[in-house]
Amino acid sequence: MASYLPTRLLCQINGEFSVVRPIDVHIESFDIISYTWGDPEKEDWDSGIPGVNWTLKIAKDKFNDIKRLMITDNIRYLWADCVCINQNSEADKAIELSKMFEYYKNAEKCHILLDMPVVWDPQEIVDNLKFVDHVLSHMEGSALAAGAPGLLSEQRRQLQEWKEADWAFAIPESIVRSASIDMGVLNCYSTCVNHVRSLFRNLYFTRVWTFQEMILGKNVVMWAIDRMNIARIGELNTWMGLAVDSMDKAYKLQAWIHNSRVVNNASINAVLRVIDEDTVSLNSLRIQVRGIESARTDIINGGPYWWYENTRGVSNIFSAICLVPRNCGRKADLFRGLLGIFSGLFTPEEIETQISGDDMEKMSFNFFQQLSRKTKSAWTKLAISSRERGEWDWIPVVENYSGSATTDCFAGVVNLGRLNTKGQAKSLAMTGVKGTPKKYMKIRLFQNTETTSFNFTFRGCNCGKKLTKSMWSKEVIPTYDQPRNVIKDETGKILVQCATILGSLIDPLCDLVAYRRRLLRKLGPNWATTDPSAKPSAWEDRCVSGTFWENPPRQFFRSHNMSMNYRMVDISSCESRLWNQNTAKISCEVRVNCGCTIIAPFALIFEALTVVQGSSLGDTWAMLDPDNRIILRDGLGLVQIGDIGKTFNLMAFAGDVNAHRAHASACRSMKVDKPIVPKTAWPWGRALVREEFAHGIMAQMRDYGYIETGGSGNLLISRDHVMDRYKIIGVCIDEYIQNEKGQKQVTIR
Known part of the structure; x- marks a missing residue:
C-alpha cells in the first residue's frame, strides 16, 4: 500500500468514473498523470461525476482524453489535478500544491499524455540508430553498400529501403546523390533524429508544471x-536516452564523412553543414535531458528536503528550467510550479498570501528570500536592480511587465554564499578595484514595432563629416540610411559584416575574425536559402571569403566612417538562448560616446557583450558538471524583460573612455592607406550598470569590488566608506578587473 495517499483520486471501474477519498475507500496504489491543459472551456462546466461537487475548468475533450487513458491502460485510481483539486478554491489549491512531492513520489506510475497526431515507436528508433552505428563501423564513407565486406545482405537491403523511403534529410536528394554519400545512411539517420527532436519540441516540454x-x-x-487514437510510446527514460544517442550518431556520421575524403566538393560541404547544425541542436537537447536526469537522481537520493544542502542541485534546477523558456497561464505558476521540487518551501497559508496574483516583484522576492532562509545560503539572480528596498537588496527588484510569463525569470540564478541572521549575504569578493569608473556607452531597450524581427542599423559618428583624401582634398563621408531588405542567400554575408562592426566598437582590442566567429556561433541564426551553397560549412568565414571583410586589418578598419540599414527578412529564429518569444521583439539602441549608433535585436547585442575577450560571462553558454548538472554561462540574466524602456551604461575602470572619440577623429583625418595606431588605451575593466548610477565628487571614498560567480557574470559591488556594507550595483563584463586588496569575505546588504 502507498505510504502517502492524495486527498482525492479519480476512480474508474468498467468505464464508470467517480472521485473518491482514500480515507473512505481501501486503496493499495494509485497512478498519477502529467499533461498540458491547453485552452480551458469558455465557461466552467458540471462533470456529473460522483464526488465532484464543483464545476470544472478544463476542456471537455482533454478530460475525455484522461478517461480514455484510464480505460486503455485499465487504471483503477488516478490523481489528475483537473478533477482532484477544486480549482475554484484558492485554499484547496494551496493545500494540494504543498503535497505535490508526496503525491508524485508515492504514485506507482506516472503517465505523460502528449497531443501527437503521429506516433513513433521509440524501440524502432533505437534499432535504427543502432543500424546506423553498425553501418558506420563496417563501411567506409566513400564505399558502395553493395560491395561493403562488413555488411550482410539483409543490411544492404535495409539501406536500399531507407534510400527509397520518404526523404528526411534537409538537403534535396539530387545534391546528396552528387556528394557520393550513401543516401540510405543519411535518410535513416535524419528520420530518427527528426523524430526525437520533434517529440521534445512538443508543447508538453514547454510548460512550467x-x-x-x-x-x-x-x-x-x-x-x-x-x-481518434491513443498509443503507448515508451518510457521517458528511453526517449531521453535517444536524445543523447542521436547526438552520438551525428558526431560519428560527421567523422565518417570527413575521414573518407581528402578533398570535399560543394555538395559534401553542404551535407556537413547540416550535420554540424544538427550537433548544435542535439547538444542543447542532450544538456537539457542530462540536467533533468541529474535532478531526478538528486531528488530520489535526497528525499523531500534534498534542496536544503545540495547547492549544485538547486543551481541545476534553475538552469534546467530556463534552458528552454517554459510558459504558464498565470505568473504565480512560475513559482508554484516548482513547489513540488522544493517541497516544504512554503506552507499552504504562505502559498495563498506570498505566491499569488500577478506581482512578479513580490513573488520573486518572497521565493528567493524563503529559499535563502531555509537553505541558509544567499540565492539571488544575475540582474541589475532598478531600486533598493533598504534590506535584502542583494535580491534584485524584478520589474513587472504585461507580457506572457516564462521561466526566463530564473536565468542567471547564483549562490552568493552564506546568509547571516540579519538577512545579509556573506560572500567572497575581490576588493579594492583600482581606478574610477567612467561611462562611455549606453544601451537602451525598446519594443520593436517593425514587421521584421531582425533589423540592423548602424550610423558611424563620422557620417556626413569631411574625410581627408589628400593634402588639398576632402570629401563628405556618405550616409547609407535607407532600409535595404536582405533576402535569403545574402544573409550570411551581411551577418558577418554586422558582427564585424559590433566587434570593432564593443571589443576594439579583439581579433575581429575570432570575435565575430564566436558571436555568430553563439547567436546561431536560422534563415532560408535558395541553394545549400549559400550557407556552407563554416559560413561565418566562407560567406565573406575573398572580400575586404574576410580578415579586416584592425589598423585599417574605419567603422566610424561606415553606415548601413539592413532588414534581414528571411531570418526566422536564432538558436541562442537570448532569442525567444519574449525577446524576439525587443531591440537595443547602442550609443557610443563618440557618436556611433547601433540599433539591433536584443539577442545580437547581448551576445556581443558575452563574447568579448576575457568576458566574465564565459565563452560556453551551457555545459555539464561531472554529475551531469547544468552550468549556464550566458548573459540572459543581465537584464529583465520588464526593463523595456530602460537604459544601461557600459563603464570602465581602466583605459581611456575617450579612446573611441580619438579613433573616430583619426578615421577622418588619416588617409585611407595609412594605418591608425591608437595613442591611448581602449577601455577595460568594464561593467554594465543602470543609467542612474553615478560616481560623483562625493564618491571619492567609494570602494568597489566584484563577486566571482564561475562564469555566470561577476557581480559588481560597492560601498561608500569602510564601515559600510557592500551592495550590488552591476554586472562585470571583464572577468578580471585590476584590484589592490585581493579576495576577502564581505557583507552584502
Missing part, C-alpha cells in the same frame, strides 16, 4: 493521443 512533474514522477510512461 510539466517540468516538475516529469522530474518527480516514477516509472514514467509516455502516451500519444489525438481525437
Whole structure:
C-alpha cells in the first residue's frame, strides 16, 4: 500500500468514473498523470461525476482524453489535478500544491499524455540508430553498400529501403546523390533524429508544471493521443536516452564523412553543414535531458528536503528550467510550479498570501528570500536592480511587465554564499578595484514595432563629416540610411559584416575574425536559402571569403566612417538562448560616446557583450558538471524583460573612455592607406550598470569590488566608506578587473 495517499483520486471501474477519498475507500496504489491543459472551456462546466461537487475548468475533450487513458491502460485510481483539486478554491489549491512531492513520489506510475497526431515507436528508433552505428563501423564513407565486406545482405537491403523511403534529410536528394554519400545512411539517420527532436519540441516540454512533474514522477510512461487514437510510446527514460544517442550518431556520421575524403566538393560541404547544425541542436537537447536526469537522481537520493544542502542541485534546477523558456497561464505558476521540487518551501497559508496574483516583484522576492532562509545560503539572480528596498537588496527588484510569463525569470540564478541572521549575504569578493569608473556607452531597450524581427542599423559618428583624401582634398563621408531588405542567400554575408562592426566598437582590442566567429556561433541564426551553397560549412568565414571583410586589418578598419540599414527578412529564429518569444521583439539602441549608433535585436547585442575577450560571462553558454548538472554561462540574466524602456551604461575602470572619440577623429583625418595606431588605451575593466548610477565628487571614498560567480557574470559591488556594507550595483563584463586588496569575505546588504 502507498505510504502517502492524495486527498482525492479519480476512480474508474468498467468505464464508470467517480472521485473518491482514500480515507473512505481501501486503496493499495494509485497512478498519477502529467499533461498540458491547453485552452480551458469558455465557461466552467458540471462533470456529473460522483464526488465532484464543483464545476470544472478544463476542456471537455482533454478530460475525455484522461478517461480514455484510464480505460486503455485499465487504471483503477488516478490523481489528475483537473478533477482532484477544486480549482475554484484558492485554499484547496494551496493545500494540494504543498503535497505535490508526496503525491508524485508515492504514485506507482506516472503517465505523460502528449497531443501527437503521429506516433513513433521509440524501440524502432533505437534499432535504427543502432543500424546506423553498425553501418558506420563496417563501411567506409566513400564505399558502395553493395560491395561493403562488413555488411550482410539483409543490411544492404535495409539501406536500399531507407534510400527509397520518404526523404528526411534537409538537403534535396539530387545534391546528396552528387556528394557520393550513401543516401540510405543519411535518410535513416535524419528520420530518427527528426523524430526525437520533434517529440521534445512538443508543447508538453514547454510548460512550467510539466517540468516538475516529469522530474518527480516514477516509472514514467509516455502516451500519444489525438481525437481518434491513443498509443503507448515508451518510457521517458528511453526517449531521453535517444536524445543523447542521436547526438552520438551525428558526431560519428560527421567523422565518417570527413575521414573518407581528402578533398570535399560543394555538395559534401553542404551535407556537413547540416550535420554540424544538427550537433548544435542535439547538444542543447542532450544538456537539457542530462540536467533533468541529474535532478531526478538528486531528488530520489535526497528525499523531500534534498534542496536544503545540495547547492549544485538547486543551481541545476534553475538552469534546467530556463534552458528552454517554459510558459504558464498565470505568473504565480512560475513559482508554484516548482513547489513540488522544493517541497516544504512554503506552507499552504504562505502559498495563498506570498505566491499569488500577478506581482512578479513580490513573488520573486518572497521565493528567493524563503529559499535563502531555509537553505541558509544567499540565492539571488544575475540582474541589475532598478531600486533598493533598504534590506535584502542583494535580491534584485524584478520589474513587472504585461507580457506572457516564462521561466526566463530564473536565468542567471547564483549562490552568493552564506546568509547571516540579519538577512545579509556573506560572500567572497575581490576588493579594492583600482581606478574610477567612467561611462562611455549606453544601451537602451525598446519594443520593436517593425514587421521584421531582425533589423540592423548602424550610423558611424563620422557620417556626413569631411574625410581627408589628400593634402588639398576632402570629401563628405556618405550616409547609407535607407532600409535595404536582405533576402535569403545574402544573409550570411551581411551577418558577418554586422558582427564585424559590433566587434570593432564593443571589443576594439579583439581579433575581429575570432570575435565575430564566436558571436555568430553563439547567436546561431536560422534563415532560408535558395541553394545549400549559400550557407556552407563554416559560413561565418566562407560567406565573406575573398572580400575586404574576410580578415579586416584592425589598423585599417574605419567603422566610424561606415553606415548601413539592413532588414534581414528571411531570418526566422536564432538558436541562442537570448532569442525567444519574449525577446524576439525587443531591440537595443547602442550609443557610443563618440557618436556611433547601433540599433539591433536584443539577442545580437547581448551576445556581443558575452563574447568579448576575457568576458566574465564565459565563452560556453551551457555545459555539464561531472554529475551531469547544468552550468549556464550566458548573459540572459543581465537584464529583465520588464526593463523595456530602460537604459544601461557600459563603464570602465581602466583605459581611456575617450579612446573611441580619438579613433573616430583619426578615421577622418588619416588617409585611407595609412594605418591608425591608437595613442591611448581602449577601455577595460568594464561593467554594465543602470543609467542612474553615478560616481560623483562625493564618491571619492567609494570602494568597489566584484563577486566571482564561475562564469555566470561577476557581480559588481560597492560601498561608500569602510564601515559600510557592500551592495550590488552591476554586472562585470571583464572577468578580471585590476584590484589592490585581493579576495576577502564581505557583507552584502
